[in-house]
Amino acid sequence: MKAKSRWVAGVVGMAMALSWAAGVFAPARAQAGTEPYKVGAVFAITGTASFLGEPEKKTAEMIAEEINAQGGINGHPLQLIIYDDESDATKSTLAVKKLIKTDQVPVIIGPTQSDASLAVAPIAEEAQVPLISCAASYKIVEPVSERRWVFKVAGSDKHVVGKMYDYMKAKGITKIGIMTASTGFGASGREELLRLAPEYGITVLADERYGPKDTDLTAQLTKMREAKVEAIVNWSVGPTQVLAVKAWRDLKMDNIPLYQSHGFGSRKNIELAGGAAEGVLLPLARVNVGPLLPDTQPQKKVIMAYTQAYEKKYNEPVSSFGGHAWDSLHLAVAALKAVGPDPAKIRDFLENTKGFVGQHGIFNFSPQDHNGLSKDDLEMVVVKNGDWALAPW
């Protein structure tokens, strides 16, 4: 009996010692002078979505350094607390709870992914802490009555589809075929493509789905040709979007224009397609095509500043995802600057922010719209000579 209780005491003691150590050795918070302003962040820095979370983390760290080098926010240093959710919704939940309870941050940016953002949205609502998600799903901010405290800075699929259909309309295309991957990304794109088509007078003649790991898309494309479509839309991320381009070229279907989703928006995809991608069209956020923008474009200045700073510091090209971190952190900082570290005031400030010039567009939030972007914040881009070019309207 004694032995057992002794080791139980041992285990409990050890656990307590460990938790004590974890608390004590946490980064020192108190700094001399003014109280730092905290911003919490949850990004998928590792795991399956690390290609999204990594640039977000780097961007956020770079901005925090810049702001602190310039003397902080109204004299308060910016303290950025970043947690990695390892691309796992359960871990995201825990990270957000920790930010709210232990770190007591007045505003949170992230998570990176839609499923994690949907999982944490009710937590932010309940704790009444504003959360600015970096993920795309429209469900993150709708219905707005249940998402008073949740915002997002990534455009919705309806904007991408709207831009694409606008362009098709301008080119006189009315009959299209769509092919989508059976992933969250593909499913959401398919939903919007089908939903918005009638609004733009477009008929979807072929609707093909494929697995994210499929290695041959010839069958899907052949069906498009048989259906006599005037344009093809492919909506996927990863190897299949390059595969679609190659199959399209191999089948000599380049007389039928191929549209891709914004997921194609990385130069790596052009390289991987090896010349086959010439002429592929896609709507893209301006952050990806900074140098192509005319100087009169209001976003040009912030995009070029970010692009140059990021490429100089990390020696890699900027991405859409880093742009989301830029937008969310700068919005949080603008709010802190205006109203201080009060969650309720930050929420109200964000909801009434208009004309905020960011990487992904000019944000106009309202009580009905916690995203603030529209299809006009995208550019139609075409692959030309192995690089992006603005598509001629």
Place this chain on the structure above:
Amino acid sequence: MSSREKTAFVGLTVFLAVFPWVSALSRSFSHYVDVMIFAGIFSLVTIGLSLLMGFAGQISLAQAAFFGIGAYGSGILTGHFHWNPWAAMLAGVCVAAAVAWVVGVPALRLKGHYLAMATLGFGVIVHIVMNEEVDWTGGPSGLGGIPGIRLAGRKISGDAAWFYLVWAFVLAAFLFSRHVLHSRVGRALRAIHDDEKAAEAMGVPVSSLKVQVFVYSAVLAAVAGSLYAHYVSFLSPGSFDLMWSIRFVLMVVFGGMQSLWGALVGTVLLTFVGNEWLQVFADFEILVYGGILLVMALFVPQGLVVWMDAFFRRRSRLQPTPSDGGS
């Protein structure tokens, strides 16, 4: 229950009773109660798995799938069909039990690696169904809008309430499993673990017992899944993939397969390690996990709890007594 174990159990109950209050005292630990809620949910899964692995000697890489069946069962029935959460939990558990029985009858004829492969395959199939049946499960974008749970007319809200609810389930499952182990069935299970042929020769109904334990472990996993669904109120397939099945096995192995205490200690420690203390390793977390498994298998094959038990017994110069199933 031996008096040693009684002390430990009372100690555990007291520890759990005060935990939410103690952790709330200090800001640095105030979120530990959230970690403990997840640890409790996972403990339900690992208690069942411990019975299956440590006592019946069958490995399962499908526990995350049963966890998911319980979770999606609750999520779909309450979200789409507005069932009472408790009725939905029961329905999810019944489905998991039925599925486990159907899978278990042929699969448990297999041994060792082949059984692991069969359960792994089943887990992958369930994961694919969660991803592809978009109309029901919401597919990869997840299933939201799952209502909370009510008990005796009051909504369970707040972390302390969830903590007590989850851990009440864990203690009940623990006591029940312990009771099973100390009954005729428990002795038969240990006989199967030691030598199936000999057990069969002694008149132990080997295959039907194995299937029963498999079903029992699936039932516990489904209850855990249902609690997870109502607590998080959002489900996505990523929370129920193979990686989670492996984590559950690792939790059991870490604490000690031959002991229900091992499942509890292993689960709580690894949940904290994964969410709090290994964050610094980031990408290498999986390597560290692998390292832990390797070290445990090589040097502490009996698991942490059994090893520490023996260690403290030696220290107090007591004659080691044969370990009984519950210690």
